Amino acid sequence: MTPSLKKGVAYALACSAIAGIGLAATNPYHLQVMTFIGINSLLALGLNLLMGYAGQISLGHAAFYGIGAYTTAILTATYGLSPWLSLPMAVAAAALVAFLVGMPTLKLSGYYLGMGTLGFGMIAFIVFREWDGVTGGASGFVGIPPLAVGPLNLSSGRNYFYLVWGVLLVAILVCRRIIDSRTGRALRAIHDSENAARAVGVGTMHLKLQVFVFSAAVAALAGFLYAHYVSFISPGTFDFLMSVRMVTMVVIGGMASIWGAILGASLLTLLPEWLHAFSDLEMVVYGLIMMGVMIVMPQGLTRGILDLYERARERHER
Amino acid sequence: MLQVKNLRCYYGRIMAIKGVSISVRRGELITLIGANGSGKTTLLTAICGLLPAWKGDISFEAESLKGMDPPAIVRRGISLVPEGRQVFAPMTVLDNLRLGAYTRYRRREHREIEQDIAQITELFPILGQRADQPAGTLSGGEQQMLAIGRALMARPRLLALDEPSMGLAPLMVEKILDTLVRLKADGLTILLVEQNAQAALKIADRGYVLETGKVVLQGDAGDLLSDVEVKRAYLGKDYEEFYDGRG
Ligand SMILES: Nc1ncnc2c1ncn2[C@@H]1O[C@H](COP(=O)(O)OP(=O)(O)O)[C@@H](O)[C@H]1O
Ligand SMILES: [Mg+2]
Numbered sequence: 001m002t003p004s005l006k007k008g009v010a011y012a013l014a015c016s017a018i019a020g021i022g023l024a025a026t027n028p029y030h031l032q033v034m035t036f037i038g039i040n041s042l043l044a045l046g047l048n049l050l051m052g053y054a055g056q057i058s059l060g061h062a063a064f065y066g067i068g069a070y071t072t073a074i075l076t077a078t079y080g081l082s083p084w085l086s087l088p089m090a091v092a093a094a095a096l097v098a099f100l101v102g103m104p105t106l107k108l109s110g111y112y113l114g115m116g117t118l119g120f121g122m123i124a125f126i127v128f129r130e131w132d133g134v135t136g137g138a139s140g141f142v143g144i145p146p147l148a149v150g151p152l153n154l155s156s157g158r159n160y161f162y163l164v165w166g167v168l169l170v171a172i173l174v175c176r177r178i179i180d181s182r183t184g185r186a187l188r189a190i191h192d193s194e195n196a197a198r199a200v201g202v203g204t205m206h207l208k209l210q211v212f213v214f215s216a217a218v219a220a221l222a223g224f225l226y227a228h229y230v231s232f233i234s235p236g237t238f239d240f241l242m243s244v245r246m247v248t249m250v251v252i253g254g255m256a257s258i259w260g261a262i263l264g265a266s267l268l269t270l271l272p273e274w275l276h277a278f279s280d281l282e283m284v285v286y287g288l289i290m291m292g293v294m295i296v297m298p299q300g301l302t303r304g305i306l307d308l309y310e311r312a313r314e315r316h317e318r
Numbered sequence: 319m320l321q322v323k324n325l326r327c328y329y330g331r332i333m334a335i336k337g338v339s340i341s342v343r344r345g346e347l348i349t350l351i352g353a354n355g356s357g358k359t360t361l362l363t364a365i366c367g368l369l370p371a372w373k374g375d376i377s378f379e380a381e382s383l384k385g386m387d388p389p390a391i392v393r394r395g396i397s398l399v400p401e402g403r404q405v406f407a408p409m410t411v412l413d414n415l416r417l418g419a420y421t422r423y424r425r426r427e428h429r430e431i432e433q434d435i436a437q438i439t440e441l442f443p444i445l446g447q448r449a450d451q452p453a454g455t456l457s458g459g460e461q462q463m464l465a466i467g468r469a470l471m472a473r474p475r476l477l478a479l480d481e482p483s484m485g486l487a488p489l490m491v492e493k494i495l496d497t498l499v500r501l502k503a504d505g506l507t508i509l510l511v512e513q514n515a516q517a518a519l520k521i522a523d524r525g526y527v528l529e530t531g532k533v534v535l536q537g538d539a540g541d542l543l544s545d546v547e548v549k550r551a552y553l554g555k556d557y558e559e560f561y562d563g564r565g
Contacts, residue, residue: 182416182423189406189417196404198368200468201392201421 007176011169018165022158031157035229037262037269038164039222044249044261045171046218051247052256053179053187054211055194056106057114060121061246064094064216066128066238068223073141073233074134083147087224094220095213102212106205113212121243128235140234147228164225171218172258178214179258187211191256252293254300263301267293319344319507320365320396320476325374327360327531334360336531337374342476347498347508349518349539352528358511359401361528362480365509366398367391378476392421397474401481403465407454411445414453414464418471431471438467441497459490466497477501478509483517495521519543 025031043065050056068090075086105116129138136142146155147163154163178184189197190204198204227233245268253264271289275282297304320342327335335357342348352358363369365376367388376383378394386394397418406414415438419431439446442463448456453464462482469477479498483491491514499521502508512518519525519539527535527542535542 182420185409185413185417186420188409188413192406192408193404195368196400196406197417198388199366199398199400199404200417201389201472202417203387203389 011173014169018162018169022161022165025158025161028157031161033269033273035157035161035164037266038161038168039226039229040249040265040269041262042164042168042171042222042225043219043246044253044265045168045175045258046215046222047246048250048253048255048258048261049175049178049187049218050211050215051250052260053184053191054208055191056208056212057111057247058117058212058215058243059114059240059247060101060117060119060124060243061215061219062238062240062242063117063121063124064098064219065223065226065242065246066124066233066235067094067097068220069227069233069238070128070135070141070223071220072224073144073227076145076228077141077143078134083145083224083228087221090224091217091220094223095217098213098216099209102209106208106212113208117243118240121240125235125239128238135235138235140232142232144227144231144233146231160229164229167221167225168262171221175258183207183210248290252290252301254302254304257300257302260300260302263305267301319346319379320509321375321377322361322365323375323377325361325364325372325376327357327364327369327372329360334531335364335372338528338531338533340526340533340536342507342509344507345502345505346523347502347510347521349510349512349522349525350528351512351515351518351525354513355530356528357531358513358528359480360531362398362401362478362509362511365391365478366396368398389421392472392474395473395475397469397472397477399462399465399469399477399479399482402484403458403461405453405456405461405464405468408452410450411453411456411464412449414468415445415471418468419473421472434471434473438470441470441500442467459486459493462486462490462494463497466494470501474506476507476509478511480511481513482510483512483514491517516543 021034022031025034043061047058047061050058071090071093072083072086075081075089076083101116101120102113105112128135131137146153147160148154152159154160179187186197186202186207189200189202190207194204226237249264249268250261251264252267253262254260271286272282275285278285293301293304297307322338322340325335325338326333338357338361340348340350350358350361360369364372365383367383367386367390378391378396381394383391383394406417409417412435415435416431419427419434422431439449444460445464445467448460453461456464466479466482482494486494495517498508498510510518510522519542522539524537525539525542526533535545
């Protein structure tokens with residue numbers, strides 16, 4: 001099988017798996033959890049491109065998620081715009097802000113982007129919470145309209161699940177294209193050695209800025225999907241802890257791996273649901289599991305599971 | 319072709335290059351020799367735009383390179399084979415070569431790039447055999463070939479090499495230097511930085527000797543080579559050792 005054929009088969013399998021899950025799941029709660037996994041995967045996917053491929057960290061990515069959500073909330077609920085018109089604006093707003101934040105910080109080498117985004121995330125959170133008249137302040141923003149395409153209402157659990165996973169699949173395809181392109185090669189080169197990348201004529205700063213803006217745009221897209229799904233947003237969803245959670249998804253899943261982003265997002269979405277049973281001890285168990293995964297699989301879940309599989313196969317062959 | 323005039327380079331407040339002037343004419347193979355820490359790498363990184371703070375003047379084909387970033391300089395036709403090779407170890411040999419042509423993809427030269435890859439694997443057959451292997455799995459000499467091949471992928475008019483013989487067995491050094499002679503015969507202009515003075519002077523047209531950030535000797539490679547012989551006869555030491563002793 002040629003690699004491209006293999007890839008085609010993989011996508012066909014992924015599509016049918018999604019369709020199958022969508023048809024088989026009858027419990028609305030399951031569909032809801034799966035939808036959140038999809039949204040979180042989108043977040044992790046964009047951040048993974050920045051962290052795993054460009055080697056930069058953003059500690060304020062929840063802000064872009066929030067900008068996407070609040071922009072569409074304000075444009076559709078307050079100004080009555082169609083969501084399909086507010087979508088490009090929400091994405092553009094996040095991209096523009098990312099450009100402005102990234103421009104000065106990415107000029108400096110090192111972890112300045114991390115520091116810059118950390119501060120920026122805090123500021124964005126304060127704006128969401130304190131700008132009462134526009135964002136609804138601490139009590140949140142209510143009445144975000146559902147999505148519809150012509151007569152097809154997307155607000156039902158199953159339809160929205162399909163929408164989110166469809167968008168995710170397209171996003172994965174786009175990311176794959178980027179990674180396999182000349183740009184992706186340059187990104188991997190930067191990750192390996194920024195100096196050597198510069199020596200062959202890679203404009204490292206421009207490239208990192210582009211990836212940062214792209215990942216912010218993807219986060220805003222996730223924010224858009226989130227806002228129109230839950231119809232109510234509040235600043236707490238976009239706080240510093242959410243930024244940390246996004247970074248954790250990428251690290252736990254495995255950096256520089258698309259499947260890692262999805263695995264990490266799934267684990268971080270499902271764990272709190274499973275751990276409700278521990279009530280008071282929930283956060284302790286949560287922390288222990290995270291530590292355990294990182295100790296046993298320091299390269300993340302994707303690499304860890306692949307290693308387990310390879311070892312099992314070797315033992316089988318012997 | 320390349321003119322460096324009264325160049326001064328700084329690391330913070332320390333001046334590492336203290337007013338160096340060199341020139342390279344089209345088609346020449348010029349070598350820059352000097353002991354460890356004499357400023358050879360600093361000079362090359364300044365020429366290639368990798369060192370932001372320098373004073374004086376560097377011009378390439380009558381155009382000043384002041385304020386240009388590395389991509390702009392690569393596009394103008396200067397390629398660097400960096401010190402210590404610096405191949406992208408986790409990436410395949412082929413991807414390393416493609417990265418060398420990074421600045422050209424923008425100009426949509428896909429077909430020509432594939433042809434150039436074929437040419438380079440002809441020059442270094444081993445790179446063709448190892449095309450899909452991670453560059454980190456190559457031997458030191460093969461990595462050096464890859465680094466040269468990668469630099470050639472940008473179709474430079476001036477190839478700058480920073481100590482390509484470093485850490486290589488004598489036979490491999492000879493092979494690499496032979497390649498440079500071949501490239502020169504094909505019309506490429508070369509600026510070769512070396513610690514291995516003898517080997518470099520044997521293939522060069524002219525040479526400059528750098529010591530603690532200054533040019534202390536320059537001239538015909540042949541003359542310099544005999545100068546080296548004189549110093550060796552006089553001191554009973556190799557030229558490099560002589561400088562190492564002082565450096
Ligand atoms: N990044 C740096 N920061 C400070 N000093 C440096 C740096 N790189 C080189 N130097 C100093 O500049 C001088 C020249 O170094 P270099 O250009 O690397 O010499 P060479 O390549 O001839 O061995 C040395 O004294 C070295 O200590
Ligand atoms: Mg050096």
